[in-house]
Amino acid sequence: MDRTIFLVDMQSFYASIEKINQPSLQNKPVIVAGDPKQRSGIVLAACPIAKKFGVKTAEPLWQAKAKCPELEVVRPQMALYLNISYQITKILEQYSDLVEVYSVDEQFIDVTYTLHLFETKEQLAKQIHDEIVDSIGVESRIGIGPNKVLAKMACDNFAKKNKTGIAELNPANLEKLLWPLPIDALFGVGSRMKEHLTNMGLHTIGNLAQHPVKWLRKRWGINGEVLWRLANGIDQSPVVPRTHQTQKAIGHHMTLPRDYDTRAEIYVVIKELSEEVARRVRKQNYLGLTVSIQVQSNNFQERQGFNRQLTLTDPTQLGRVINRVARCLFDQYWTGYPVRALGIALSQLMPKAERQMSLFDDPTDEEQLARIIDQIKEKYGLTAIMSASSLSKAGQARVRATKIGGHNR
Amino acid sequence: MKNKLTAGSNLLWESSRMMLPEHKALLREHEASRDKKQRPSYDEQFLTDLVYQIETAFIENRMIKLTYYEDEAYHERTGKIIAINRERQQFQLSSKTETDRFSLIDLISIE
Structure with missing residues (x-):
């Protein structure tokens, strides 16, 4: 049976929460950053306005301030963010019991068995988005896919960049939408891997997808094959709600x-x-x-x-x-x-x-x-x-x- | 040995996620609370049925198996009903070792 999985991503999560807390910050460039005296002075989150000035997550505070002098800097309130993330988990659980929290601002939800209650995937995604805005006040972007990796890449590469905040990747549009993207847009490819792959002449996700898997396997073993599969939109991982239950x-x-x-x-x-x-x-x-x-x-x-x-x-x-x-x-x-x-x-x-x-x-x-x-x-x-x-x-x-x-x- | 290619494995996502321990703890508590039971809420009709069963078991002096709610969980007890307090909607059940009082509102079922 074909699955339908959403990745729900909160937009500038920490910064959005701070703007809700302090409405006076609403139209200002806001970042949440740690304390430079405690050596945690990096940008944890930047609101869309701050991002327009070129401020990036994880850069040092002084660098961000240099790009945008009128930046409003807020100290993080971690317990509050975790709690709101948890509230969002509970909202998602009303739509399906298969919810897997991936990070503080990203959660997978498998809606395969509840999708029939809604007209279309987009309509369900929109309803989830609207409910989060209504009850929490934070904007979200939703990636839709037949598995987790396509949902994730639909979100990161498309939903975050389009107007509706909703995008779908599936086997039918994979070659057209995903394959032309640069190789580091593939989930799991970091800067070092990008270097290796481009040295092999693999510049786009499509290049990698069409590269013979046995060569990738020979060079990187299991990880090589995993990347090849991801480039082809293959991922059989289930959405596991109890994944945080056991600890290693x-x-x-x-x-x-x-x-x-x-x-x-x-x-x-x-x-x-x-x-x-x-x-x-x-x-x-x-x-x-x-x-x-x-x-x-x-x-x-x-x-x-x-x-x-x-x-x-x-x-x-x-x-x-x-x-x-x-x-x-x-x-x-x-x-x-x-x-x-x-x-x-x-x-x-x-x-x-x-x-x-x-x-x-x-x-x-x-x-x-x-x-x-x-x-x-x-x-x-x-x-x-x-x-x-x-x-x-x-x-x-x-x-x-x-x-x-x-x-x- | 399980790896990222094993069917049904979630390793790809478990090994790549970033979660604070406090966040995980919150979610574990949430999972644990999901398993907790709540006190049943019954309609009139069902309660009338339960009362009828208790009364007959009392009259017939029959051994019964009781399922009841206590402290967010369901428990079982076997024994005979030895007294009924209709005003308080309570009754006493006596098993081999002990006698306890139960309230009608905590009952799940009687067999």
Whole structure:
């Protein structure tokens, strides 16, 4: 059976929300950007007016200001954006129970089984668009396709650029509409891949689609074949509503407010990250087996920094254990350069119920203690109880507690 | 081993998406709350039927299986009805180990 899938994309999501919050900004060039003092001073979202000045997402704040001096800069409110994204998920779920959130401002909805209630795909798309405008106030663009990749590319390459904000790609118009586009308009082709493909003489999506797949497979393996399929509009992935239910890894990453270059300072942050990872692992009642640490240096040119992991003998959900292993890995691979960012993750997760008894030590007491600390944090906030080391100058826990994704809550 | 070409796999999208952990947590909570049950809301006719079944089971002193709502979930209990309070619309069910009071409005079904 032919499927019908929409990709619903919110226009300048963060900036649109801010304009709704502060109507005085309505007709001004608005961007949402992080705090330059905390090194998060990049453009997270730019409204259409700001974009006309050439302001681009992800460019540094100073660069955006140079292009448009009268720019209104708003600090992000991440919790609000997530909440509104969730409201939109709930609106979409009224049209089909098959809704998959792809990012904060993009959601797939499979309307195959509810489409018959509407006259046409466009009419359904328009109704969804109108309902989001009426109840939330944000403009959306909708890509329509027989699968996810065509819906996504219909949205990115056509719906975002036409007047109606709705566009469809399907096998019938694929060659005419999609194939003439440059190769980097293909989903999954980044700047490096673009370079490789253009060096092979493949400049358009059509070039790639008609290139023999076996050569692509020979050079890039599975990924080569995936790209060839996408260029031909083939994608069998289902829309999976419960896709966020299971997690493969739980990790925490932070960019430091300044470069840290002493071991003692970095230890403080490793400890905080370990505790935060452990807390989230406990919250979901998991145990994890593999600890990994990622260290980025302040020097992007020389390839300093590393990403290393170690597998434990017994699965854990304790910050102490994660901290010990992460520290050990850090000592082994760090050569003394200033550190700009750090990340710690626990993977190979399993539900706690399945645990095997350990021969050597029984973590039950410690886990119970950790659970009580978690409860205190849930009730009185993340900073209600923390390690004394977090109060040192290097500590980030108090700043972190006010943020989501490194930006204001 | 599953890869991006495996039929029915969602790996292509799972490996490319950008989601904040807080956002995922929100969606997980949402999924969990979808599984929660709500207190049934019945029409007059259905309630009359239920009352009739309770009364007959009481008179016949018959073992019944009760399905009822409590704390956002459905539960089952088997036993005999030993008392009915018509004013309060409650009754008592006695099983081997315990006796409990149930309200008519929490009932899902009686067998």
